[in-house]
Amino acid sequence: MSELHELCTFPIRPITSEYVTKLQYFLSNGIPATYTLEEAEAYLAGKEDEELSSTTTPLHIIATNLPSDLSEDEKKVVTELIEELFAWGAGWNLIDGKEQTPGDILFERGFKGTGFYEAIVDAGVRAELLLRKINGGEVEFLSDDEGDIVIGEEERELRRQFEEAQAQREKEQEQEQEEIPELVQEDKELDDKYNLETPAGNQETYLSTKLTYTDDALLTSANDGVMMEWEREIMKAAADTLFKTREEKDTPQEDLEEFVVLNIGFGMGIIDTLIQEKKPTKHYISEAHPDVLAKMKKDGWYEKQNVVILEGRWQETLPELLTKGVFFNGIYYDTFSEHYTDMLDLYDVVVGLLKPSGIFSFFNGLGADRQVIYDVYRKIVEIDLNNYGLNVIYKDLDAPKTTLKETDNKDESEWNGINRPYWRCETFYHPEIRFI
Numbered sequence: 300m301s302e303l304h305e306l307c308t309f310p311i312r313p314i315t316s317e318y319v320t321k322l323q324y325f326l327s328n329g330i331p332a333t334y335t336l337e338e339a340e341a342y343l344a345g346k347e348d349e350e351l352s353s354t355t356t357p358l359h360i361i362a363t364n365l366p367s368d369l370s371e372d373e374k375k376v377v378t379e380l381i382e383e384l385f386a387w388g389a390g391w392n393l394i395d396g397k398e399q400t401p402g403d404i405l406f407e408r409g410f411k412g413t414g415f416y417e418a419i420v421d422a423g424v425r426a427e428l429l430l431r432k433i434n435g436g437e438v439e440f441l442s443d444d445e446g447d448i449v450i451g452e453e454e455r456e457l458r459r460q461f462e463e464a465q466a467q468r469e470k471e472q473e474q475e476q477e478e479i480p481e482l483v484q485e486d487k488e489l490d491d492k493y494n495l496e497t498p499a500g501n502q503e504t505y506l507s508t509k510l511t512y513t514d515d516a517l518l519t520s521a522n523d524g525v526m527m528e529w530e531r532e533i534m535k536a537a538a539d540t541l542f543k544t545r546e547e548k549d550t551p552q553e554d555l556e557e558f559v560v561l562n563i564g565f566g567m568g569i570i571d572t573l574i575q576e577k578k579p580t581k582h583y584i585s586e587a588h589p590d591v592l593a594k595m596k597k598d599g600w601y602e603k604q605n606v607v608i609l610e611g612r613w614q615e616t617l618p619e620l621l622t623k624g625v626f627f628n629g630i631y632y633d634t635f636s637e638h639y640t641d642m643l644d645l646y647d648v649v650v651g652l653l654k655p656s657g658i659f660s661f662f663n664g665l666g667a668d669r670q671v672i673y674d675v676y677r678k679i680v681e682i683d684l685n686n687y688g689l690n691v692i693y694k695d696l697d698a699p700k701t702t703l704k705e706t707d708n709k710d711e712s713e714w715n716g717i718n719r720p721y722w723r724c725e726t727f728y729h730p731e732i733r734f735i
């Protein structure tokens with residue numbers, strides 16, 4: 300173990316500012332903040348050229364060895380150590396031999412709410428926003444419902460690339476084609492490859508994939524869960540949220556005269572059935588998949604008096620409503636094989652379609668296969684919606700324990716026989732979004 304790594308195991312107590320001095324010494328003398336245990340071991344074994352499959356960084360070692368009985372003074376020092384590592388380019392989402400990020404380790408060890416876990420989440424938010432800038436507004440950094448985590452980006456490297464890209468852009472102003480930094484380009488290629496191959500990752504593939512309704516799920520032919528029965532409680536909460544303003548005293552009467560609701564994504568029709576029970580004046584349903592539309596026809600949704608079915612992708616059907624004077628008291632969004640970039644496009648439409656007192660909500664599965672990413676997205680969504688003059692309140696809901704792990708037993712795990720678990724968190728952050 301190198302001296303830097305050794306330091307991060309907190310060999311001496313109490314943890315004093317001496318630690319910060321030592322850390323600064325290592326970093327300012329050229330040891331990268333992302334120097335891994337694996338690199339150190341390979342160096343000692345004379346195998347520096349070998350490709351390493353995991354990246355146990357100083358932040359991982361801190362997360363693993365952080366004492367749980369820290370004094371207030373020690374907490375301050377540890378906070379400084381973490382800040383110092385980030386200032387020198389530590390990666391918030393690198394993965395160690397157990398496939399864990401430093402945030403995962405802290406969460407597992409019960410450090411959520413102590414400020415240390417939150418420092419990692421904040422670094423993730425900063426990295427994401429920075430990468431989006433570099434990438435010309437595209438969101439590529441975090442995987443959402445895809446089950447993979449993109450490793451290798453470090454804030455410092457990003458910052459360097461950002462500055463480089465900006466300088467380059469200034470130099471080549473007359474050139475129409477913008478340079479894409481190599482790192483981002485690599486991610487894009489990975490993403491494109493992934494997208495082209497799976498229904499879960501790509502809309503075009505998804506919309507031409509055969510779907511099957513089982514007793515408790517809607518599945519693609521690749522056994523991806525499009526919708527699953529375990530989400531029913533979440534749908535109940537969502538339906539209640541959409542109708543909440545009906546009971547609130549300060550909702551303007553003119554907003555309530557016609558109670559109009561929009562649901563984007565029919566799936567198993569769970570939320571639409573719950574919406575119908577609440578008898579809205581009008582109930583719009585946006586649905587793109589032919590097999591789902593066929594099921595809706597078979598089950599009589601086209602005959603319902605107050606139901607309007609918008610056939611096709613919401614990207615094509617909703618903008619038309621903007622010119623037709625249709626406004627909603629509630630909008631819910633829960634689709635499949637879409638990404639956070641699609642949600643950013645959706646926000647443009649939502650602000651135009653929501654009544655001043657209206658409520659917008661969505662199935663919040665963003666990054667939910669890994670707690671720390673779920674927490675990063677929680678903040679990103681808040682930041683993005685605030686830019687639209689919308690405020691988010693999250694309500695914590697318990698997710699079923701059977702979604703936490705994969706086992707062969709259907710009673711123990713929802714993921715038995717399902718291609719890619721898209722949910723792994725204990726708590727669902729149910730969003731209620733209104734104009735500020």
Ligand SMILES: C[S@@+](CC[C@H](N)C(=O)[O-])C[C@H]1O[C@@H](n2cnc3c(N)ncnc32)[C@H](O)[C@@H]1O
Nearest residue numbers: 564566567568569570586587588612613634635
């Ligand atoms: C997760 S399911 C919705 C489940 C629903 N909330 C329920 O309670 O059963 C997602 C649905 O969104 C539909 N969908 C996917 N992309 C869409 C798009 N761009 N526009 C409209 N519907 C879409 C899918 O075909 C699928 O029926």
